[in-house]
Amino acid sequence: MDEVIDGLNLSPDSTIVDGTLGGGGHAEAILERLGENGRLIAFDRDPQPVQAARDRITDPRATFIHSNYADVPEYLQQLDVPIVDGVLLDLGLSSDQLADRDRGFSYQSDGELDLRFNPLDGEAAWRLVNRLSEKHLADIIYQFGEERLSRRIARKICLVRQDSQIKTSTALAKIVRSCVPRSKNHSIDPATRTFQALRIAVNEELKWVKVAMNRMPDILSPGGRLVVISFHSLEDRIVKQAIVADDSLKNLTKKPIQASEEELLENPRSRSAKLRIGERI
């Protein structure tokens, strides 16, 4: 949190875009630091956090919009806000989404394997799992999950689905675990990489990160900051390359900022978070 707030370099009159509202932790911390002329415009692709924020945060300086962050420039135009002083993207899924048993993000719950950030948009993961060819599934699991056992897992999925559709997260997790040799290191569930891969595929996450990294510099005022937190190497690579390649951005983080020991104790999920900052020249 401190690093995000420092990274945004807020002043009381700043206008800030939070592209990934989620539970609103960052949004509320930003609002606390803005003066009466400051403004926060926050987006989420998932309608639930947007509604929750509208119900909870009744602050005239805040606007909450249900949209993909890729469309932020169009919304700003509609709001008559040509440029902003900071953009925050905290990528991936929120703790609320992970905890929601009906959406399938957690492989410990028996919810339907949906995995969509926006349940109104696109195809649920269980449909993909039951529809795609073995090769296509293996490619997704390999590319987006960096899972070296991708072929074995895809083969097993295709075998199981011959008998009955794979509908729940626990069913998929069981299949993946049965393909992975038992290891002494139990810190990460063997299903993690396959779930990550399907989630990225269903939501086309890497595509939207690329689009956003390309578009956000154009809406920043000189000195404005683009602050991005990513949770796996595929995203971090896109973020890093985009900041380095963009002539209108100064790279303020040659090395990404990572969670301190203290934060890791409080919030173990921050283990894989990497924060990068670009400043609009």
Ligand SMILES: C[S@@+](CC[C@H](N)C(=O)[O-])C[C@H]1O[C@@H](n2cnc3c(N)ncnc32)[C@H](O)[C@@H]1O
């Ligand atoms: C890690 S959470 C954000 C947590 C938030 N910063 C907080 O303090 O609580 C990521 C959020 O981004 C949203 N999201 C993911 N991809 C998105 C996209 N392309 N456009 C808008 N929101 C997206 C997810 O629905 C999720 O709610």
